[in-house]
Every structure is written in C-alpha cells, then in structure tokens.
Amino acid sequence: MRRTVSCLLVLLLLGCGCFAVSAAEDEPHTHIFGAWYTVTSPTCTEPGEEQRMCEVCEAVETNEIEPSGHKWSNWEETLAPTCTEAGEEHRTCEVCEAVETNEIEPSGHKWSDWEETLAPTCTEAGKEQRTCEVCGAVETRAIEPGHQWGDWEQTLAPTCTEAGEEQRTCEVCEAVETRAIEPGHQWGDWYAVTEPACSAPGENRRDCARCGAAETAVLPVLGHLWVTDPAVPATCTTEGKTEGIHCSRCGAVLSGHRQATLKPLGHAVLDENGDCVLCGAHVKDLCPYCHRDHTAQLFGRLIAWFHQIFYRIRLRFQ
Numbered sequence: 001m002r003r004t005v006s007c008l009l010v011l012l013l014l015g016c017g018c019f020a021v022s023a024a025e026d027e028p029h030t031h032i033f034g035a036w037y038t039v040t041s042p043t044c045t046e047p048g049e050e051q052r053m054c055e056v057c058e059a060v061e062t063n064e065i066e067p068s069g070h071k072w073s074n075w076e077e078t079l080a081p082t083c084t085e086a087g088e089e090h091r092t093c094e095v096c097e098a099v100e101t102n103e104i105e106p107s108g109h110k111w112s113d114w115e116e117t118l119a120p121t122c123t124e125a126g127k128e129q130r131t132c133e134v135c136g137a138v139e140t141r142a143i144e145p146g147h148q149w150g151d152w153e154q155t156l157a158p159t160c161t162e163a164g165e166e167q168r169t170c171e172v173c174e175a176v177e178t179r180a181i182e183p184g185h186q187w188g189d190w191y192a193v194t195e196p197a198c199s200a201p202g203e204n205r206r207d208c209a210r211c212g213a214a215e216t217a218v219l220p221v222l223g224h225l226w227v228t229d230p231a232v233p234a235t236c237t238t239e240g241k242t243e244g245i246h247c248s249r250c251g252a253v254l255s256g257h258r259q260a261t262l263k264p265l266g267h268a269v270l271d272e273n274g275d276c277v278l279c280g281a282h283v284k285d286l287c288p289y290c291h292r293d294h295t296a297q298l299f300g301r302l303i304a305w306f307h308q309i310f311y312r313i314r315l316r317f318q
C-alpha cells in the first residue's frame with residue numbers, strides 16, 4: 001500500500017512538471033496580435049487611442065489615433081466692412097461647434113474724379129477735391145501756382161568772353177524772368193600747324209572766327225617705323241651688304257644696325273682655261289701649252305711664242 005501511494009506522488013510531480021513546460025508563457029516568441037480595437041475615440045482636436053493584444057502572452061500594444069480635425073461650415077459675414085473700418089466673418093465646426101473668426105479688409109473709398117474748387121494764379125496755389133461715392137468722405141489738395149511763360153528772347157548777344165542775356169514774360173501777369181547766355185568763341189576746325197614726326201611732336205590749332213583767338217594742341221610723336229634691310233652677299237664682281245634696320249618714314253638708322261658695304265670678292269682661282277672657278281666668268285687667256293699667264297713675265301712674249309709652237313707640235317703628234 002505505501003508503495004502505491006509513493007508511486008502516485010511521483011506521477012503527480014511528473015505531471016505538474018509537464019504542465020509547466022507546455023504553458024511556455026515566459027519563453028521568448030514572436031507575438032501573434034489580434035485586431036486593433038478603439039479604447040478612446042479621437043475628437044476634432046484631441047488624439048484617440050487603440051490597442052491590440054497578443055493571443056499567446058496577452059501583451060498589449062497601444063497606438064495613437066490622429067485627431068479627426070474640425071468639419072467647418074462656410075464663412076459667414078457677421079460685420080460688413082466699410083470704406084475705412086474692417087469687417088468680420090466667422091465659421092463653425094459642425095461636430096464640436098468651435099468658432100473661428102476672420103477679419104475682412106476695409107473696402108477703401110470709391111473716389112470721384114478731382115474737381116477744381118479754387119483756380120491757381122501765377123503766385124497763389126489753387127485747390128481741388130474729390131468725394132467718396134459710398135461714404136461721402138472728401139479729400140482736398142493744392143494745385144501748384146505758376147506763370148504762363150512765353151518763349152525765351154535774346155536781349156543781349158553774348159561775345160567771345162562776355163555773357164549775353166535772354167528773358168521771357170508771363171502772358172498773364174507780365175512778370176519777367178531773365179537768364180545769362182554763356183559766352184564762347186566761335187571756333188573753326190582744327191588744322192595742323194606742324195605735322196608730327198617720328199621723334200618730334202606736331203602742333204594742332206583752331207582759330208575763333210569772331211575775335212581771332214587761337215587754341216593749340218599737341219599732336220603726339222609718331223615713333224619710327226623700323227624695317228629690316230636684308231643682307232646681300234658679295235660676288236666676284238659685285239658689292240654685298242650686311243643686314244641693317246632703318247625707319248621707312250624718316251630714313252633714320254637704328255643704333256648699331258647701319259648697313260655696311262662689302263667689297264667684291266674678285267675672281268679667286270682660275271682654271272686651266274682662265275675661267276673663274278667661283279662664277280665661271282672668263283677672266284684671261286692662258287698659255288694653251290703650260291696654262292700660265294706669260295704677259296707679266298720676263299721674256300713673256302718670247303716664251304709664249306715658243307709655247308705656241310710646242311702646243312701645235314704636241315697637237316700634231318697626239
């Protein structure tokens with residue numbers, strides 16, 4: 001019997017242990033939420049609240065519901081604006097009856113055209129006014145006074161150095177206004193007295209047709225127009241030149257660049273026919289036998305005569 005009881009106790013303990021494991025409420029898991037349900041409904045301006053619950057652990061998640069916002073009626077004018085005073089309008093929320101008011105701008109006067117009520121004179125200001133067609137308000141302003149001037153007429157002609165005068169008269173009150181006419185020479189065209197050169201300035205001048213006064217001005221220095229003269233090599237019979245630089249306008253030579261003349265080279269070496277080996281010109285007749293010049297030699301004519309004979313003999317036996 002004792003044995004049976006202790007066996008039951010063991011079974012009970014084991015059973016309890018199994019139940020604890022299968023419940024698993026504290027073990028980590030992914031919540032399985034039900035649908036959202038409203039806890040507090042939102043109003044026009046206050047947010048509401050909704051919740052949902054995990055079907056396994058009954059954990060609750062809370063979420064805010066946005067306020068629904070007022071549902072406004074149309075604007076209604078409660079005070080009409082006047083020309084100068086602002087009016088008022090309002091609207092009401094159809095849900096919570098909140099009221100919003102708004103100012104309506106004054107409409108402003110509706111002015112008539114300006115009408116002259118007092119004509120201005122030459123020296124006294126006039127007046128004009130206009131009226132609001134809605135509220136009858138009146139606005140006035142001054143009209144500037146002023147003479148009715150005729151054209152300017154010259155009363156004293158100006159000279160080269162003395163001012164002249166002109167005047168005009170008011171056609172209404174005959175008031176007179178005068179003003180000076182600036183004096184001034186009657187200048188002719190500019191002309192050059194001295195033309196400017198490469199290294200010297202020129203002078204420009206104009207004369208007054210009335211008093212003969214003159215005015216002068218400097219014409220600036222032109223500066224040289226440098227050009228290069230190319231070098232020309234000398235030949236046997238003609239002169240050569242070194243390179244130079246000169247001004248094409250005045251002929252001045254740039255310092256250190258004067259063109260120098262090179263003497264003719266002269267026929268340097270002659271070949272056996274007496275021709276120049278450089279230019280090919282025939283310079284003198286040489287002895288056909290010895291190819292020398294016997295003219296300046298002692299007994300040259302005699303030697304030349306013999307060499308002439310030797311030359312003919314050699315030609316015959318060749």
Ligand SMILES: [Zn+2]
Nearest residue numbers: 031054056057
């Ligand atoms: Zn859960």
Ligand SMILES: [Zn+2]
Nearest residue numbers: 044070093096
């Ligand atoms: Zn509302």
Ligand SMILES: [Zn+2]
Nearest residue numbers: 083109132135
């Ligand atoms: Zn008005």
Ligand SMILES: [Zn+2]
Nearest residue numbers: 122147170173
């Ligand atoms: Zn006047």
Ligand SMILES: [Zn+2]
Nearest residue numbers: 160185208211
């Ligand atoms: Zn003058």
Ligand SMILES: [Zn+2]
Nearest residue numbers: 198224247250
């Ligand atoms: Zn020059």
Ligand SMILES: [Zn+2]
Nearest residue numbers: 236267276279
């Ligand atoms: Zn030559």
Ligand SMILES: [Zn+2]
Nearest residue numbers: 287289290307
């Ligand atoms: Zn000879």
